Amino acid sequence: MVFQGYRRTDGKVGTRNYVGILSTVVCANEVTESIAESVNGTVSFIHQQGCCQTPIDIQQVTETLIGLGKNPNLASVLLISLGCESVVVEEVKAGIEASGKRVASIVIQDIGGAAKAIAEGCLKAQEMVHEVSLTKRESFPASELILGLKCGSSDTTSGLFANPALGIASDEIVKLGGTSVLGEVTEFIGAEHIIARQARTEEIGNQILELVKQMENRAKSTGCDIRGGQPTGGNIKGGLTTIEEKSLGAIAKAGTAPVNAVYKYGEQPEVKGLVVMDSPGREPEILTGLAAAGCNIIAFTTGKGAPQGFPFVPVLKITANENTWHHLQDHMDLCLSGVIDGRKSLNDYGRDIMDELLAIASGKKTKAEISGYTRSMDIYTVGPVI
């Protein structure tokens, strides 16, 4: 099985070929957006972080920005910094440059304000787009796919059909030598014993259990009960009663492959196969984490119809809820309702997902890419804003 991708100097393979305009701090978002809106072939990433945070979070934001910049779907990168923020733009630049990519930066306070930064940024971005437009797609084996797994706005059909079918596709990618990244540790709660059993070693199993314990304790440390937020109101309306029920359905998307390693939020896997990444379940943070980890494609199952994609990683939207499929045509890419009708099996749908992933990896546009429903992203932080 092959797809048509873009070869990068560090050996990674992209499924898209954008110039990324990345904001290093919330205060540079306006300039970042203006440049991306003005130059075709660019894509922006904006967020709410980068300053007035604890050192552990500034470190996490810096590492995540480096990871995003290194993502193989970006051919080159333009960083937009305000100048006085805690994240050090030169550190981010050097981190991304280690992948061999061209990286430029603009500092708004140094250049003399937003208007000059936008003008200079547009000129730099145009030059970069011109340069990267020469890169052609080539044939690569499916082992070069780094698949991010996500489910959101889940209902009971997610756990019964969409996630198990995605699990079959994930197993197939692993079998072909590719990588599959499972995040959403909150949604291991009540199902962690199953994922821990899937771990290749006892040590990895213990790391998984420890991550879940930390996530559960973090929620409890606020003095509140996790039940107020998980499952969400929409999940409950869709028939999911408890976090345990939601989790048991959610982990089915990881299939049955052994878990080969556990990584930090946004950390790039060094091993292939199925890996676990620490992250919460909320869309802006997990999608960003998967992109920073180097995922070149993401599969996202939904019951009630979560609309988000990601700015530069294609996100395949899968639902097994026929009502959602008909009602939200501009957001859904694939419908698996035939299991309920008795028309198709989960295995048939596992193959359909695999085919669709290869087509999208080769350039077929997802609904989220077409609608541009991709911009409200953020970086996961653990401490307070100070």
Added chain:
Amino acid sequence: MKIEAIILSNEDNVATVLADLEGKSSFQIRKGEDIVEFRVAEPIRYGHKIALRHIEKGDNIIKYNEVIGRATKTIEPGYTVHVHNVESLRGRGDLD
């Protein structure tokens, strides 16, 4: 054939409803390759769960052959099993 409801394992005391059962007194539940006829006691919404047997207050609710919560009230067969009669056992702060 269209599945009206599904039981995922032998141990489960709930089934998931996958059709609109409004106004129906009974429906067919898929269990592996078998189909069993079951009586509905109240209208149950698409995607929601139905009790398959008498569930005592404090009993575990079993789906996927796993515990998904605990009954806070006695639930009779044919009735909806959801947040009004089930509680989660995780992330609460008041349980170990």
